[in-house]
Amino acid sequence: xxxxVDEEKCVGAGQCVLAAAEVFDQREAxxxxxxxxxxxxxxxxxxxxxxxxxxxxxAIEVLxxxx
Amino acid sequence: xxxxxxxxxxxTGTGDRTATDTQAGAGTGPHSTTGACPATGAGPALDNRxxxxxxxxxxxxxxxxxxxxxxxxxxxxxxxxxDPIAPVTFPDGTNGWLVTRHEDVRxxxxxxxxxxxxxxxxxxxxxxxxxxxxxxxxxxFLMMDPPEHTRIRRLLTGQFTxxxxxQLTPAVERIVAEQLDAMASAGGPADLVQDFALPVPSLVxxxxxxxxxxxxxxxxxxxxxxxxxxxTQEEAQRAHLAMHRYIHELALAKRAAPTxxxxxxxxxxxxxxxxxxxxxxxxxxxxxxxxTANMIxxxxxxxxxxxxxxxxxxxxxxxxxxxxxxxxxxxxIIQFGLRRVALEDVELGGHRIGAGSTVLASVTSGNRDAAxxxxxxxxxxxxxxxxxxxxxxxxxxxxxxQQLARVEMxxxxxxxxxxxxxxxxxxPAEKVPMRDDMLIYGVHELPVTW
Numbered sequence: 077x078x079x080x081v082d083e084e085k086c087v088g089a090g091q092c093v094l095a096a097a098e099v100f101d102q103r104e105a106x107x108x109x110x111x112x113x114x115x116x117x118x119x120x121x122x123x124x125x126x127x128x129x130x131x132x133x134x135a136i137e138v139l140x141x142x143x
Numbered sequence: 144x145x146x147x148x149x150x151x152x153x154x155t156g157t158g159d160r161t162a163t164d165t166q167a168g169a170g171t172g173p174h175s176t177t178g179a180c181p182a183t184g185a186g187p188a189l190d191n192r193x194x195x196x197x198x199x200x201x202x203x204x205x206x207x208x209x210x211x212x213x214x215x216x217x218x219x220x221x222x223x224x225x226d227p228i229a230p231v232t233f234p235d236g237t238n239g240w241l242v243t244r245h246e247d248v249r250x251x252x253x254x255x256x257x258x259x260x261x262x263x264x265x266x267x268x269x270x271x272x273x274x275x276x277x278x279x280x281x282x283x284f285l286m287m288d289p290p291e292h293t294r295i296r297r298l299l300t301g302q303f304t305x306x307x308x309x310q311l312t313p314a315v316e317r318i319v320a321e322q323l324d325a326m327a328s329a330g331g332p333a334d335l336v337q338d339f340a341l342p343v344p345s346l347v348x349x350x351x352x353x354x355x356x357x358x359x360x361x362x363x364x365x366x367x368x369x370x371x372x373x374x375t376q377e378e379a380q381r382a383h384l385a386m387h388r389y390i391h392e393l394a395l396a397k398r399a400a401p402t403x404x405x406x407x408x409x410x411x412x413x414x415x416x417x418x419x420x421x422x423x424x425x426x427x428x429x430x431x432x433x434x435t436a437n438m439i440x441x442x443x444x445x446x447x448x449x450x451x452x453x454x455x456x457x458x459x460x461x462x463x464x465x466x467x468x469x470x471x472x473x474x475x476i477i478q479f480g481l482r483r484v485a486l487e488d489v490e491l492g493g494h495r496i497g498a499g500s501t502v503l504a505s506v507t508s509g510n511r512d513a514a515x516x517x518x519x520x521x522x523x524x525x526x527x528x529x530x531x532x533x534x535x536x537x538x539x540x541x542x543x544x545q546q547l548a549r550v551e552m553x554x555x556x557x558x559x560x561x562x563x564x565x566x567x568x569x570x571p572a573e574k575v576p577m578r579d580d581m582l583i584y585g586v587h588e589l590p591v592t593w
Contacts, residue, residue, distance in 0.1 A: 102300075102304040132538055
């Protein structure tokens with residue numbers, strides 16, 4: 077799994093942090109998403125997909141398994 | 144691209160003014176799968192209408208009449224099943240579109256072809272016919288589109304991150320405990336709204352913004368006036384101006400003598416004009432206390448009306464995070480939905496939504512959509528697996544204060560249930576005055592004892 081975030085689209089709602097705090101954080105200054113792990117382990121795939129589904133700004137893209 | 148047939152009912156302007164809401168379908172709603180209303184014991188109303196109607200009906204009135212205080216009007220179920228994107232006449236007589244399925248509500252709210260500057264929802268008062276929409280007031284970013292919306296929201300989002308709001312938890316818990324202490328020492332019965340649900344988020348947002356809590360009588364009165372559906376344009380405008388002027392003066396004072404709060408920070412930052420700071424401050428103050436106050440009070444009434452769920456929650460407090468999300472979904476207090484305006488002609492589910500049309504995305508209806516929520520979405524279930532709900536909206540305008548609301552609801556409900564094991568209504572449920580007349584649903588007062 078590969079995760080891509082779009083900082084421009086992000087509206088700082090924090091949904092991704094609620095869904096997968098191991099993978100997403102927010103910048104102190106403006107709450108914009110910080111990607112902590114662009115290739116999260118299997119155990120986090122489901123929470124990451126949940127984060128992408130919850131994101132109100134559609135700023136998280138999850139690419140299927142290459143590896 | 145598949146359907147360009149002209150649709151009726153997409154013009155704004157005055158429609159048939161006899162077709163207003165109040166009689167809409169009361170007692171003629173479809174069968175509910177849920178049986179008796181947990182608040183009043185009333186059974187579901189019967190549907191005497193034929194299953195299908197004429198291919199292109201005239202705009203129907205927007206449903207507004209509830210038969211159970213916890214459920215949206217029953218017509219929403221039929222709309223989701225049969226006419227999910229429907230021409231509608233709003234209570235003020237104007238026409239537009241009503242979107243009721245979860246998937247479609249999300250699509251509308253995430254679509255940049257729908258703009259956020261719209262006329263306010265009002266009951267009954269005549270809408271100004273065919274006058275162009277005025278621009279949003281300064282700082283009212285809720286009604287703005289990018290890039291203006293982004294410019295203002297980005298200055299605020301850092302104040303409301305998950306981490307910051309969680310750091311606030313001990314302070315919120317202290318405020319909650321103080322209110323409960325005062326209630327306990329005064330003795331029951333008490334009005335849970337005035338003694339608990341309203342003070343808690345008011346104290347918190349005052350602290351965050353830097354607004355003196357001592358001024359609450361004025362700003363709570365102005366907030367109420369702005370949220371009353373039957374307020375005239377003049378009344379709503381006067382309340383908005385009063386609130387704006389109040390925050391403006393406060394902000395100017397903070398420039399001279401800054402303190403550690405959001406208003407001072409915005410004044411020192413300098414990227415917003417004074418007028419914009421006042422508008423942002425007024426919006427955050429209003430949204431920061433009315434919404435959460437109503438979720439706490441209505442959420443309490445709802446738990447008391449669902450004793451099995453309340454018992455499950457008391458037995459396992461670790462369910463509280465999930466229960467908060469479920470109450471948000473189930474009660475969805477933005478009862479008249481989120482309004483958008485088509486900025487261009489838009490194809491939506493086979494309909495052509497004409498440029499300038501008002502589209503009402505019903506978050507209340509979407510949050511009861513069985514296509515999205517497993518089991519019976521019309522039942523409160525504190526163990527329901529989380530699925531993205533629409534209580535905070537969707538798209539770029541999704542509630543900026545949602546993490547604060549979660550912290551406040553969790554702290555308030557946990558401590559309230561813990562402190563008063565015998566908490567109960569002090570009047571029959573049907574005597575509780577519901578906020579059917581307010582933009583934000585809830586209870587006007589909630590007499591409780593313990």
